[in-house]
Amino acid sequence: MTIWLWVRRWAHQQFNQLNGRNLLMTLVIYVGLSWILLELAGEQDLTHSASRFIYYLVVTASTVGYGDFSPQTIAGQWVVSLFVIPGGLGLFAIGIGRLATVFISYWKSSLLGKRRINVENHILVLGWNHQRTLHLIKMLQHEERTRRHIVLCVRPEMENPLPGEIDFVRVVSFTDTASMDRAGIGSASCIIIDNEEDDVTLAAALYCASRNPQAHLLAYFHDETLSDLLKSHCPNAECIPSVAVEMLAKAAVDPGSSGLHHELLSTHHGMTQYAVRFPANGVSTPISQLFTLFKAEHDATLIGIDRGDGIELNPALDLEVTPGTNIFYIADERIDQFNWPD
Template identity: 60%
Template sequence: MGIWLYLKRKIQANLFTITNRNLLLLSLLYLAVCWSLLVWAGEDELTSSFGQFVYYLMVTASTVGYGDYSPQSDLGKWVVALIVIPGGLALFAALLGRVATGLIDYWRAGVLGKRKLSVNDHILLLGWNGQRTLHMIRMLQHEEEGNRPIVLCSRSDIENPLPGEIEFVKVSSYTDSQEMKNARIADASCIIVDNLEDDITLSSALYCSNINPDAHLVAYFKDEALSALLSQHCPNAECIPAVGAEMLAKAAVDPGSSALHQELLASTRGMTQYSTFYPVSAAETNVEQVFMFMKREYQATLIAIQGEKSIELNPDLNVTIAPGMKLFYIADERIDDFKWDRLK
């Protein structure tokens, strides 16, 4: 008696649950029953080959009804009316529902940040700061123009703020190796860390640097001491300090400075700051020649250079520019291909 009750509970719990396995078993059972009944009814034309049988079954069960094949005997018509069409409609609806549910679950997992991504050479943003993060994403989209995908990774209780435009990963910790696998840190070409708490920014940046030391790491800090600590452990990291106080003081002394700073940083309008490299294969030159070349050919203005040492802002015209040096300039749009052969 106990065995019978156990089997009954197992059958009730599993047989009538529409799992993928049960759906497959029901489909196979449906094919076997329809084939057997049509053979028994003498419908030789419908069962002359398995391919023709499946074709007839799909056309009939889905109620498309082309009419090129149909049962000839009365018994065959009863089989089709009572078994083939009702059973096919039920299975067809169940299959379509399962596919639709799977697609919705897949899309929903992406919105909730629970899906493992398949991206490479992407820009990874760690942290969510509301409108500031959205503004940064918009600027990155304008700069990249579809070149690199953008992935937002956040601990905040949010959904993907830009579904269809960026990828999204939801984690409970930026240093949880199991959860952070979804963000594919090792395959990112640029990692931007921007959190409200500097200690989280520091730990996240150190973790990312350990996973992917070749990525361009950018971190925003309000505390200069923590910024210096990250620079000490990760010399290649680019630490962005909080400049609110400096901008306030500058605007107080030189009215209009804040508007100028916004124009220099905005990537969607006006004169914006960009950088490029003087080709390694080019001959040594000086600031005056490069300055005039950029202005004459591209209406761009050279504002700084960087060699092995720190950035030199507003360099003298006779300062040497060696091959491989980094050049900073302002222009309406980024100049992707400088024709350095025109440099005189």
């Protein structure tokens, strides 16, 4: 009884420590002992060919049992019954279990945001505001239409809210270098920062600007004074202030304004505001010519331009649009190809 307890304790300890290396060594020992025992039992028909021997072990261990090869001697049958089948079944089950564990761990790490994201030229969203963030991602998906990957980077303990649709990374801090590298901060083409706390947004924006100064940086602030502070340090950053109060006041004075603003911002239906850059190699063109071109060829309305000195809404018809000017227009869908004047 003492020997049996010792054997059980030893076996339990070995199986608990059965890592990949030990499993491989156990498999090699099993294959070697199986060949030796079958050879001693006179089963040369199973052991004379390496491919036939391995085929027989796999078929036996996996319980498929085609029956095309089997032991012919009494000793060989005992070897197969007492060693080859039990040992093969155990190793086969352990191997399948380990493979399943690896795949589940890989899938779970992706779902929990613990895996490094291998993407480039992507949109990186920093922050989690529940339904507002989900609505933002849905709008980005509609706009991008698979042109750029969307990566959501959050701090709270949560799972990917849209598995299979977006990439997901969970970080300890938006200023932690190792964590942010997993989100591909250095290769992102656009970084959107939206957090419940403005101080976290400001710190994240300053960090992102230092790590990836070429990215289009957008930051949403509740307090407009922090927008000015960020602009003073990062002139290229685009700060999005809260306009809820302004929309309330405008709707109170001009009824229906809130619906108009929502229509201009929504990408799912109706007319929406878009932007396009006038070609850098183009020639200066008056607003009147571009206004007619937009309306006649694309059923779009030119509403403003930005020549580098700020947005000019409802520009005069004789105003010249210079190369590189950002043009804002309203259309049912984004226009991918314009026939610019020569």
